[in-house]
Amino acid sequence: MHKTITIDGQEVPFEAGQTIMDAAISADIYIPHLCHNPDYQPHGSCKLCTVKVNGRNCSACTFPAMEGQDIQNHSADLEQDRLRITQMLFVEGNHFCPSCEKTGNCQLQAVAYYLKMHDNHFPHFFANREMDASHPEILIDHNRCIFCNLCVRASQEKDNKNVFAISGRGINKRLIINSKSGQLKDSDIDINDCAAHICPTGAILIKGTGYQVPIGQRIYDQQKIDEVSLAEESKDHG
Amino acid sequence: MQAFIQTIIDKHEAAPVRLLAILRDIQAEYQHISAATIEILATALKLPRTQIISVIEFYSFLHTTPTGKYDILLSDSITDRMLGKQNLMFYFASQLKLKIGELRSDGLVSLNNTSCTGMCDQGPAGIVNGYALTRLDRPRIDAIIKLIEQHTPVKQWPAEFFAVSDNIYQAGLLLQAPIKPGDALKAHFQRGAQNTLAEIDISGLRGRGGAGFKTAMKWRFCAAEPETERYVVCNADEGEPGTFKDRVILNSYAHQVFEGMTVCASIIGAEQGFLYLRGEYLHLYEKLQAILQERRESALLGNNILNQGINFDIEIRLGCGAYICGEESALIESLEGKRGIPRNRPPYPVSQGYLNKPTVVNNVETFLASTKIAVHGGQWFADVGTEQSQGTKILSISGDCAKPGIYEYAFGVTVAQVLNDCGAYDVLGIQVGGPSGTFIDIKESQRKLAFEDLATGGSFIIFNQSRNILDIVKNFTHFFAHESCGFCTPCRVGTSLLKKQLDKITEGHGSAGDIVALEELCQLVKNNSHCGLGQTAANPILSTLQRYPERYAEKLKDISYEPGFDLDASLETARHLANRDDAGAHLTQVEED
Incomplete structure (x- = not known):
């Protein structure tokens, strides 16, 4: 017999070792997330997946599911906090959706749509971030990095490399490249690496593929992120 | 090279x-x-x-670009500022002919701010090439500049520049009658490990770092783990502004701290311990090493301790300037030579700590108390204090009082009693537990220091009526933004937004809606952050906004909204490019009705 947790009143079965996020995905329940991808070690840093577990805030992607948990996922308070956290990510970097190639395919943008974000709310940081166009096939635009760590994890866990790392502290946090020059062209990244394709935003783009799908016909132009995310993630792990 | x-x-x-x-x-x-x-x-x-x-x-103390042969940092804690640090900083910079935060062009000297160095009772304080400087004033700064310009090695500077006093004004159970090295271990071995653990349980001892987890329970959990490679860690990363009691304990009671660690090791079955010493306390390093050596030579450390067949040793690892490393899982990361990023929990350190092995992390004061309890028994400790907070607490008292220093009290002591003992008059309020704690008004002076009322890791900063609340809150809020590790969004972005929003109000650009926005942001950061730093970073604003709303309100403009930036100043680049400066090239901030 399965053990169960309760998410928004719905009984959800889980197996030993599963996180709340794992159990939710298996039960076709969407919990907003950006730094989480079921193919990689959970990170717990974006905090979009914050849920209330027996009254206490926990990150669904890292917190183990345990018998008897009463979990709140959709509530006005939680949605409001998720909206604000998403707005924080927007003002921290420099995100200009209309001029970004990733528009329509961007998870940050899609989560913002899902949470009905209409403005940035907070003052912009106007951070001075750079682009690294040195690599012939892969482009990095640091303006759009949200520090989800997925490229770091993908490079380590799937590609068996160490192309990316997070450096700096606090608001001066930054993505760095493992090469003597610090540039992507001198690193051992390959176009076929998982790390080159994992970015949820437009911070890591593949050159020569831009605008092959017209704006308006892209993933999140047609479907909301909860549907896309569940279809993708429960397919692999359901 | x-x-x-x-x-x-x-x-x-x-x-x-x-x-x-x-x-x-x-x-x-x-x-x-x-x-x-x-x-x-x-x-x-x-x-x-x-x-x-x-x-x-x-880490703040490590650099990829050169600092000066003489690298000088001044402690930017609120207590240092109250002792005139800002003026000294400007004086220092002008006399050295350099800009704060920069390296002088000849490469000889650099000058910058640093977070509280734990010398709040003898500031303004600083650090030169890692070594603590105390009681800075203009004559001393003149002397230091002379030594620098003459290229005199820091080792040859006058010893009084580096003198650090204990300033113990009131000693209780822990600070009185130190026990002889080895006595706690002898009592412990005679009684048996399980019986000593029972005594720690009876004592009611809770962690002295502030969180207050029951010590006996932590040790028991760790001892029950199936993995037998286990570690004991003493958290001496005392970074909370206004706290300096661990510095004094390690300076004068280190034997008893190491003995407490050894008692713990023999109970949980650890063979290796670490003292994680904050980098600001480098001046204690050699002394502590000598004490460890002395203990090895007396069979109190090393192989076969006191012929009981128990092996345990302690290594000192120094921090490098990061407040977050006081958080136990960040401390463990740092011990492993990594960035101090707090881990996701569970698993907790008692099951997966250092190198993912079961680890007990306790505060310096907790190990001192354990040593005393091992000698005197649990009841001796439990008889003092309150029902929920047994024993005594060592306070670091600083700010506006006649005798700043170390005071040990039974838990349950009133704030009024403490103020009286240290000679504080005309008091406005007290920051209890440091910036991450609570700012209380003098009207609340009958409140008690105890886990059930005002919990504290020991910081007790007193402000008199001449102090400006908003200056205090600003210093603390900037501190948290500087020390946020950046791991999670709410703290990384949120603490910087708190700083911006508070500055907007204190600098007179706020309007009524800005207070609402500030409060909303405080709750957001508090409720969603990954660890204690983010969860408490808004406390200075929240606790003062609740008590002194008028101090915030009087900073507001009457207009309904003002943008967070200077509109006219933002046009400067455009004016420069257009080569014009007429009236039409300027904008007023907001049209007043």
């Missing part, structure tokens, strides 16, 4: 867990860690270069 670096690597056995120590040694020689050095280290330690760079960039 290569030969020197190799010596350092060999000294630390090319162990990646000792990366911080390696970097400290290299920086002490070359004033920074160069790109070439990073390449050598990456090869020798078999680490990706990015890991070394990311560690250097995480």
Whole structure:
């Protein structure tokens, strides 16, 4: 017999070792997330997946599911906090959706749509971030990095490399490249690496593929992120 | 250079867990860690270069670009500011002819701010090449400048510049009648490990770092883990502004701290312990090493302790300037030679701590108390204090009072009693537990220091009526933004937004809606942050907004909204490019009705 947790009143079965996020995905329940991808070690840093577990805030992607948990996922308070956290990510970097190639395919943008974000709310940081166009096939635009760590994890866990790392502290946090020059062209990244394709935003783009799908016909132009995310993630792990 | 670096690597056995120590040694020689050095280290330690760079960039005391042969930092704690630190800083910079935060062009000297150095009872304080400076004033700064310009090595500077006093004004159970080295271990071995643990349980001892987890329970959990390789860690990363009691305990009671760690080790079955000493307390390092050596020679440490067949040793690892490393899981990361990022929990350190092995992490004061309890028994401790907060608490008292220093009280003491004892008059309010604690008004002076009322790790900063509340809150809020590790969004972005929003109000650009926005942001950061830093970073604003709303309100403009930036100043680039400066090229901030 399965053990169960309760998410928004719905009984959800889980197996030993599963996180709340794992159990939710298996039960076709969407919990907003950006730094989480079921193919990689959970990170717990974006905090979009914050849920209330027996009254206490926990990150669904890292917190183990345990018998008897009463979990709140959709509530006005939680949605409001998720909206604000998403707005924080927007003002921290420099995100200009209309001029970004990733528009329509961007998870940050899609989560913002899902949470009905209409403005940035907070003052912009106007951070001075750079682009690294040195690599012939892969482009990095640091303006759009949200520090989800997925490229770091993908490079380590799937590609068996160490192309990316997070450096700096606090608001001066930054993505760095493992090469003597610090540039992507001198690193051992390959176009076929998982790390080159994992970015949820437009911070890591593949050159020569831009605008092959017209704006308006892209993933999140047609479907909301909860549907896309569940279809993708429960397919692999359901 | 290569030969020197190799010596350092060999000294630390090319162990990646000792990366911080390696970097400290290299920086002490070359004033920074160069790109070439990073390449050598990456090869020798078999680490990706990015890991070394990311560690250097995480810690305030490590640099990838050169600092001065004389690197001077002034403590920017509120207590240092109250003692005139800002004026001294400007004086220092003008006399040295350099800009704060920069290296002088001749490469001789650099000057910058640093977070509280734990000398709040003898400030304004600073650090030169890692060593603590106390009681700074203009004559002393003049003397220091002379020594620098004459290239006099820091080792030859007058000893009084580095004098650090204990300033113990009131001693209780823990600070009175120190026990002789070995007495706690003898009592413990005679009684038996389980019986000593029972005594710790009876004592009611709770962690003295502030969180207050029951010590006996923590040790019991760790001892019950199936994994038998276990560790004991003493958290001496006392970074909470206004706290300095661990500095005094380690200066004068270190034997008893190490003995407490050894008692713990024999109960949980650990063979290796660590003292994680904050970098600001480098001046204690040699002294503590000598005490460890003395204990090894007296069979109180090392193999076969007191002929009981128990092996345990302690290594001191130094921090490098990061408040977050006081958080136990961040401390463990740092002990492993990594960035101090708090881990996801569960698992907790008692089951997966250092190197993912079961680990007990306790505060300096907790180990001192354990030693005393091992000798005198649990009841001796439990008889003092309140029902929920047994025993005594050592306070670090600073700010506006006649006798700043160390005071030990039974839990349950009133704030009024403490104020009376240290000679504080005309008091406006007290920051209890440091910036992450609570700001209370003098009207609340009958409140008690105890876990059930005002919980505290020991920081007690007194402000008199001449102080400006908003200056205090600003200092604390900037502190948290500086110390946020950056791991999670709400704290990384939120603490910087709190700083911006508070500054907007205190600088007179706020309107009514800004207070609402500030409060909303406080709750957001508090409720969603990953660890204690973010969860408490808004406390200075929240506790003062609740008590002194009028101090905030009087800063507001009458208009309904003002943008967070200076509209006219933002046009400066455009005016410059257009080469015009007429009236039409200027805008007023907001049209007043």
